[in-house]
């Protein structure tokens with residue numbers, strides 16, 4: 164489990180995160196949601212140590228991350244897989260080389276073992292026959308899936324995804340969401356996903372943290388989010404007409420399943 | 422103030438460049454790739470430019486030697502010494518700052534803005550070392566080689582153009598380029614080339630690594646990298662000439 168307490172982060176006097184506390188459990192998908200610009204990426208990068216928070220406490224399964232020296236953090240990061248907003252695949256490497264990269268860098272596996280692991284990871288994200296293509300030669304959805312395959316290559320305990328389905332069509336987006344969810348349960352990872360997409364929330368929001376302008380505004384799950392009595396949260400959710408309609412039908416027949 | 426900030430951050434970066442690599446094999450693989458991409462790929466432009474400049478130098482020197490009492494051997498000698506002392510290290514340095522430098526800034530800069538560098542850091546890779554060290558070694562290693570190549574093709578250019586336009590004969594030119602040869606000039610130019618190679622790789626890498634924003638900023642950073650590298654090359658040319666040629 165990952166725990167953050169009282170995280171504050173500002174850039175040049177502009178406070179982006181205002182006293183955020185939360186816990187993220189293993190084996191389920193933890194979502195951080197909010198409008199764009201609300202501070203989701205900054206929070207994730209603080210948890211990863213790409214930014215140092217001004218104050219606050221972060222721990223990975225009881226290991227105090229904030230107190231770690233650079234070298235210890237580097238070692239811990241080998242237990243972390245990350246999927247960036249744009250995929251962040253290395254453009255100069257093929258799909259196979261991208262997934263193999265962490266193995267090349269951090270393991271002493273033989274070439275054959277590495278290839279087997281690459282195949283295993285690519286199979287888990289349903290990619291085949293693309294091993295020798297470059298990132299620019301495959302679709303956005305495939306890039307995201309390869310990014311996920313690369314993130315799980317070293318069998319991480321922790322998986323972080325920043326807007327994993329931004330820029331994808333709804334169908335592919337749902338596919339990616341479910342893929343991340345299934346991998347999380349299969350490998351019992353502690354997964355944190357940033358998103359502003361309500362579809363993802365309804366699909367895989369087992370735990371949801373809503374951030375508004377850098378403040379924690381609401382916490383819950385997909386089961387109670389549509390009925391929550393929180394004005395800011397409601398403004399966020401029901402900006403989408405579809406969910407506004409769903410809410411209407413729920414009011415008239417309260418036992419409609421979500 | 423801004424200037425001191427950049428100097429400080431540049432040296433911070435160099436500190437990380439020379440940190441211990443995670444895995445030597447990966448760095449070596451990258452090194453061979455960079456030698457090819459940055460060094461071998463620059464041979465063509467160096468050869469073409471050197472041939473032209475060698476030819477032009479020969480014509481200009483002949484034009485300036487109006488006094489018939491001066492021996493024609495001075496044409497070959499002048500071409501040779503200008504190539505060795507200044508042209509083949511400094512001018513080639515400036516040109517490669519444009520070619521290699523902008524390439525390095527745009528490659529590292531676009532890796533930065535598309536979060537590929539963050540991605541390396543998350544994996545626990547020292548992104549500065551992994552991306553920049555092989556480039557610096559590759560360029561510093563290739564520069565002396567390119568300079569020698571430039572001297573050779575510059576002299577060849579003179580040899581082709583001088584006799585072709587009739588300002589000097591082949592034997593006069595050949596005698597000229599062998600006349601009063603100072604081997605130390607070659608040492609001097611090779612020392613310069615090593616300094617220039619370091620600047621050509623490290624300064625643009627700095628500009629690329631600290632890009633913020635998007636593709637537009639990467640383009641701007643490339644321009645700034647080339648301009649600053651050029652100024653630094655000339656500054657070091659001045660300093661090294663003063664230190665080594667007096």
Ligand SMILES: Nc1ncnc2c1ncn2[C@@H]1O[C@H](COP(=O)(O)OP(=O)(O)O)[C@@H](O)[C@H]1O
Pocket residue numbers: 174179197198199200201202203204205206
């Ligand atoms: N490196 C940075 N320097 C200054 N401000 C930043 C930086 N990164 C993010 N911000 C600011 O922090 C706020 C939150 O950004 P972000 O976390 O990226 O939002 P999102 O929720 O869309 O991921 C934005 O107002 C952004 O301008």
Ligand SMILES: [Mg+2]
Pocket residue numbers: 203204205325326
């Ligand atoms: Mg974001």
